[in-house]
Amino acid sequence: MSFSKKLCGVMGAVGLSLLAAAPALAAPIKAPDATAMAAMVNKGDVAWMLVSAALVLMMSVPGLALFYGGLVRTKNMLSILMQVFMIVSVAGLVWCCWGYSIAFTSGGENHFFGGLSKAFLMGVDGTTYGATFSNNVYLPEFVFVVFQMTFAMITPALIVGAFAERVKFSSLIVFVVLWLTFIYFPMAHMVWYWAGPDFLVDAPTDYGLLWGWGALDFAGGTVVHINAGIAGLVGAIMIGKRVGFPKEPMPPHSLTMTMIGASLLWVGWFGFNAGSNLEANAVTGVAFINTMVATCAAAVSWSLVEQVHHGKASLLGAVTGAVAGLVAITPAAGFAAPMTSIALGFIVSPICYIFVAFVKGKVGYDDSLDVFGVHCIGGIVGAIGTGIVAAPSLGGQGVFDYTVFPAAFHPEAYSIAGQVWIQIKAVVFTLLFSGIGSAILYFIIDKTMGLRPSKEAEMEGLDLSSHGERAYNY
């Protein structure tokens, strides 16, 4: 008890210092103009956010590409690398053309998606700024645009693992453009868009739907992982099982690649989670250490489960556990404390293991690389767990009250039950929105372009049949 109180004190102090960290002006300025914002930019924040953006790119290429690539058969290795690489590239273009605008401009009284006022990055230049979570702290808008761009790149890339080894490349790319437009950008808007700490007071309803509910999602448990995970499951079911599944053995062709990929994901995830604080301050440090230890715990706990269940701890199990831990801590990264992060990491692996090792086989869907079992389930555990670990009574950061200026911190006002309920609502909403929306998109593309290559092409391997090359020539 005294331990948790002490943690609470520490975190409370972090919260206060966060507010006090506003520039040394006499009083915080409400609704500053661009000239005032220019004086509220911190070079440390800018440097950290640019590094974070590069780290998140590294998660996709080569991290995720190698993690997934190692898990498929040799004949499909390049198809995975190419799918991830091309999705990242296409998503970057879509983000600039209309993604950023839909995700991060005000929708007025519409809380589902933003407008097109910043389409093609109109009006965004070196003299515009984006808000952070602190009063009177701003980022150059381009820094915010490129950081968020990397999230739009990796999220659709996550989906491809669910229907790996059996998707038509051109159809996949069209799907990704549509999915980003109709699912991802609105989700990002609903969860992450708000007027900002210096503006919300005067525009108290200018936020996305789930943000308005009070749903906590620090770095993308709902937007990224549940969203991609359920889209993957729906895709795996609608595209159908791989030829030969589950009778023919389809073991991973290179767990060495998978380990390298998972490790790059782990390193890159510091940009993803700690970067999501948008500043380089104490909370960034909290998110950083939480990301580190939750991953350790989840890797250990998956290995323990395997040791008990099979008598052998596998490398694939350890790295899968690590990814599950990273997924689970994502929504909680800046809200939890290290010891509650460890608890979250320990819990997530056995739950994901059940879905990967038992539920998948029982239900009989071919989620080839366990996008649903690891990302969606891990994301759900993390999203709901966030409601618990964010509690100041457990050492969590709690939530700031941005309806007053400057923002206030009321640890005593935090209700675990209330927050968990909001988190569950956010999870269910994401599952339904993304699940149904993705199903519609898959259906349309299947009826027009076809989602699946011919059986012969699939059996030959997508490397040769889709891309005209092989991964290994020796």
Place this chain on the structure above:
Amino acid sequence: MKLVMAIIKPFKLDDVREALSSLGIAGMTVSEVKGFGRQKGQTEIYRGAEYSTNMVPKIKIEVVCDDDLAPRVVEAAQAAANSGAIGDGKIFVLDVEQAVRIRTGETGETAL
């Protein structure tokens, strides 16, 4: 001439090569192969999905020698590759009709 074909455990390759070299065997061809006999494969588990691989990796050695040497080659290979466990492998002896050294065009036993 005889072709002696030995399927052995991979870690026995060096022992067999040394044993045959000491008999004066001047060359051999080695391939990595897979197969099964009485020794069954192993079970591999990837994220809970169990695959029983019934093919076991082996090394195949091919040596061509004159008829007189063949029994001693077989004997030496058998002794060197023997670990006493299931899966030690098999040795086959086949007749060889002709041999040609590509560089010189020599034929028969002089080509070996």
